[in-house]
């Protein structure tokens with residue numbers, strides 16, 4: 400039994416099964432195309448492998464292995480990001496998932512990666528037995544008064560005029576924004592204990608995926624939106640949000656402490672103007688300006704790290720865990 404790079408026909412056999420659990424509102428053809436276009440992306444050609452685990456000729460399991468650059472206090476590390484860990488239905492409960500994990504950890508060590516990490520959507524004890532350690536996975540919900548039920552709420556933030564002031568700073572995220580996003584993220588990352596070092600090509604890969612879902616999902620998949628805040632022609636920051644029903648989901652709020660404070664006021668105003676009653680986000684986004692915000696544990700996307708080098712061990716304890724939602728694998 401061995402772990403090897405999937406041929407497209409192998410990937411298709413797996414996708415035929417995983418369609419049931421991981422196609423976010425896509426038709427089967429679109430789901431195949433979604434994965435095929437990811438694999439063909441210039442960033443992915445260098446940093447993404449779809450691997451299968453064979454039992455003779457049959458495919459017993461599969462997973463994605465990404466090469467991700469982590470930056471931490473002036474050092475760069477190469478981490479193996481693992482995603483879509485999967486045992487084919489006929490092979491479940493027979494130890495193949497465990498063998499798949501052991502094989503990929505061996506592969507990552509042999510290839511010289513500094514660590515492996517993943518985001519668990521299942522009980523993390525499955526990954527803990529292979530040495531993966533859970534990092535912070537809190538999320539927060541901010542409740543807002545319902546402006547659709549009570550018009551005075553809108554008035555309290557400046558009514559129509561308030562919106563006119565805010566509107567130019569809110570726009571759909573587009574590829575043309577990448578240089579600006581990359582620059583602000585890079586500056587912000589320097590002040591973080593660690594994080595994913597994002598190249599323009601990585602940004603392009605991430606946005607392509609999101610845009611594909613927005614354009615093809617049969618669910619009401621929200622488009623990523625950008626909120627900007629500029630101090631001068633160089634300094635500033637951004638927030639990336641998704642608006643679905645009455646919830647505004649904050650994916651990133653990036654900038655200096657002052658810029659983040661400004662971005663949060665814009666974010667809250669946007670949510671109120673849109674009639675949202677809640678804002679949610681992962682733990683590193685919690686705004687200081689609102690005092691101590693209560694975190695609740697997430698049941699999905701729990702980051703877990705398996706350091707292969709001593710220098711990376713302290714990252715497990717960092718609070719809040721600075722990994723952002725857009726870096727989910």
Ligand SMILES: CC(C)(COP(=O)(O)OP(=O)(O)OC[C@H]1O[C@@H](n2cnc3c(N)ncnc32)[C@H](O)[C@@H]1OP(=O)(O)O)[C@@H](O)C(=O)NCCC(=O)NCCS
Pocket residue numbers: 483484485486487490491492493494495496497498518519520521522523524525
């Ligand atoms: C999770 C998954 C890969 C496990 O594969 P598997 O081949 O059945 O796992 P194994 O037979 O090697 O099980 C190893 C151990 O993990 C445990 N385990 C299996 N699935 C688990 C789950 N969902 N959560 C926690 N533990 C799990 C088993 O009970 C077993 O424990 P034991 O040795 O004490 O009996 C498989 O159930 C799967 O493909 N699920 C659907 C896709 C998915 O959710 N992937 C995870 C994404 S983060």
